[in-house]
Structure formats: C-alpha cells, structure tokens
Amino acid sequence: MSDITAQNGGASAPLNLSGPLHAVAAGHARSDLAPGSEVRDWITLLKPRVLTLVVYSGIAGLLVAPGSLHPILAFTAILCITIAAGAAGAINMWYDRDIDAVMRRTQNRPIPAGRIEAGSALAYGVALGAGSVALMGLATNWLAAVVLASSILFYVFVYTMWLKRRTPQNIVIGGAAGAFPPLIGWVAVTGSITAKPLLLFAIIFFWTPPHFWALSLFAHADYARAGVPMLPVVAGARETRKQVLVYTVALLPLAVSPWYLGMAGWIYGVSATLLGLWFLRHAWNVWRDEQDGQGVSLTKDLPAKRCFKVSIYYLFALFGALVVDHLVLGA
Numbered sequence: 001m002s003d004i005t006a007q008n009g010g011a012s013a014p015l016n017l018s019g020p021l022h023a024v025a026a027g028h029a030r031s032d033l034a035p036g037s038e039v040r041d042w043i044t045l046l047k048p049r050v051l052t053l054v055v056y057s058g059i060a061g062l063l064v065a066p067g068s069l070h071p072i073l074a075f076t077a078i079l080c081i082t083i084a085a086g087a088a089g090a091i092n093m094w095y096d097r098d099i100d101a102v103m104r105r106t107q108n109r110p111i112p113a114g115r116i117e118a119g120s121a122l123a124y125g126v127a128l129g130a131g132s133v134a135l136m137g138l139a140t141n142w143l144a145a146v147v148l149a150s151s152i153l154f155y156v157f158v159y160t161m162w163l164k165r166r167t168p169q170n171i172v173i174g175g176a177a178g179a180f181p182p183l184i185g186w187v188a189v190t191g192s193i194t195a196k197p198l199l200l201f202a203i204i205f206f207w208t209p210p211h212f213w214a215l216s217l218f219a220h221a222d223y224a225r226a227g228v229p230m231l232p233v234v235a236g237a238r239e240t241r242k243q244v245l246v247y248t249v250a251l252l253p254l255a256v257s258p259w260y261l262g263m264a265g266w267i268y269g270v271s272a273t274l275l276g277l278w279f280l281r282h283a284w285n286v287w288r289d290e291q292d293g294q295g296v297s298l299t300k301d302l303p304a305k306r307c308f309k310v311s312i313y314y315l316f317a318l319f320g321a322l323v324v325d326h327l328v329l330g331a
Contacts, residue, residue: 041110045093045121046086046128053315054085054181060319061182061200064264064326065189069140076139077188081181083132084148088155088177090125094118095160099226105219140188147187151180168231171216175208176201182319196263199254206251207315210244210283214308217241217286218301238295241287244307248283252276255318264322265329271321279314282307 058081062074069077093100093111101112110116129152137145159174179201186197213231216223217240220232232240255276259269285303292298 038115041115042124044110045090045116045124047089047093048086050089051082051085053312054178055082056316057200057204057319058082058181058185060323061185061197062189063185063323065186065197067189069189073139074188077136077144077185080132080136080139080148081184083128084136084152085181087125087127087129087132088152090121090128091152091156092160094122094125095156096164099165099228103222103226105222136184136188141191143191143193144184144188147180147184147193151177151184154180165228168229168234170229171209171212171231175205175212178208179204196258199258199261199263203251203255203318204315206247206254207311209247210251210279211308211311211315213240213244213247214286214304214311217244217297217304218308236295237297238291241289241295241304244304245283245287248280252280258322264325266325267328268321268325271325272318275314275317275321279307279310282310 055078058078062069062077068074093109096106097109097111097118100106100109107113111118111121129149133145133149133152136148155174155177159170159177163170163174182200182204183193183197186200187193216230216232217237220230220237223230224233231243252273256269256272258264259266259272282303286307289301289303290298297304
C-alpha cells in the first residue's frame, strides 16, 4: 500500500549501531542494580501506558467471542495477556537500551538511567513471558498459549530486533505485534481461530501505521538522533503525511466490515462509520498541514499531535462499541 523511496540511499540495510550509541549506552548502563531502583522502575519496564490498550482490546475479544469462561478463568486470561505484553516491553527496553540513551523521550527509562541493570531486565522479561504462556495454557487452552507466545516472539524478534532498525516499514509489518490481544482473548474462550477474530486483528494492524506515523511526525528528531529509520526520517514528512491519510482511508471500510459481514449489529456499524469519519478528518488535516517546501510543518505539527490523540480515542471507542453492540443486540 505504501510506495516509499528512502532518501538515505536504501533503508533496508542494517544501521551501524557501533561506536557512539554503544558508548553512550555503556556510560548509562551499570553492572549492578542501582541503589535508586524502586518498584515503579520495574513497572515502567512493562510499558504500562501501552498495556492499557492491550488489556482493553484483549477484554473486547474475550467478551464478543461465542461461548463463555468462568469469571476467574477470564480474569486469568486477561492477566496473562497483560503480563505477556509487559514482558515483551521489558525485553524491548533491554534490547533498545542503546538508542533509548540518546532519545530525549526515553533517556530516563530505568535501564539507560542506570536504575536497573540490563541483564536483570532481560531475565525479568523472559520469566514473565514464560510464566504468562504457561499459565494461559493451564487456565484456558494451549492454542491460546501458542498465540500468546507468538505475540511475544513477534514483538521481540520480528519488530524489535529485525525490523525497527532496518526499514521504514517497521511499523507496517511490526504492527501485527499489537494486533494480537483481541485474537488471544477470542481463542481463550473458543479454543479456535476463525475469520472473525482475524478481522479484529486486521483492524488493529491497519490502525497502527497512521497512529505511530502521526507520532513520528513530531518525534522525528529523536528517531533521527538514534538512527531509527522511521518513515519521516528516511522518506520525509510530506510522504509520511500522505501515508497517514492512505492507511486511514483503508482502515475505514475495514473497521465497518464486522457490521456488513454479520459479526456485529447496527450499533457497532453506525459507531464505526462515525468514528472512522472523525479519524479520517484528522488524518486529512495532517495531510493538509501548513508546510514549507521541504514538507516541514509550520504549525509545529499540531494536526499530527491531534491525530495521534484521536487515533487512541478512536480505537478505544471502536472496540467499546463492539462490546456494547454484542451485549445489547447479541450479534
């Protein structure tokens, strides 16, 4: 869907992360646990702000799935999804500690700030990930455990270690990592994978690029400083704005499709349409942002900042409408 020509002579080549980045990281990371480490630092490793949407979409998938789970087992399934996502976040912070040390918005994370030792963070993430998968299998079914394990492995190995530092398509392909929760919730209840949960997966998959590219428009300097080939860094802001609009246009009919495919009723259909038009309006504003000849925003990327916030509200409201529709109409 994206036809992007990298302006740095080829974004597919691995970035050279030796030298300054590792020197900075070495200067920040300590060989032992810093005395200032607190419980909140270990919680920070789990990326709690990201977990909110993970938990929410996982609950939605569980609630709209046909069948039911005992409340204790349902709570356990959501807990496993939460812990697994947090584990992936901790391993991500372990691996990205060198670039986190040079990005302003991540410099104070526990590892680059020296409050948690890198090896301890890795062990923490691996232990949580393995424990969550085992518990999911024992509490619900082993297919759900396999899908949960796949979500961790995809985020760590495919997105974090392979794509993130090599291609501006990192968010497009890597977006699958964040699309797993509703699928996992569904499989925890049903023990099977059908077209319906895959559709929920696809909605988040297509939502991810405009969401993160809106963020990258006003955080591109950080990514450039760290050598991460986010789209604005290698293809420019103008191309990024166009892709935000393109993916939002593609998302709108996809998000409405559960209605006309019979998976949801009119409450969801109307809500998805109105929410999609709202998101599309802000994506259009991003495309039409005042900019100079090089595509640099003359409004300090205000439309992109608004679009980023709207994208979060959009997804929360969309899955909320799906749950309400299911509870009211039983579709």
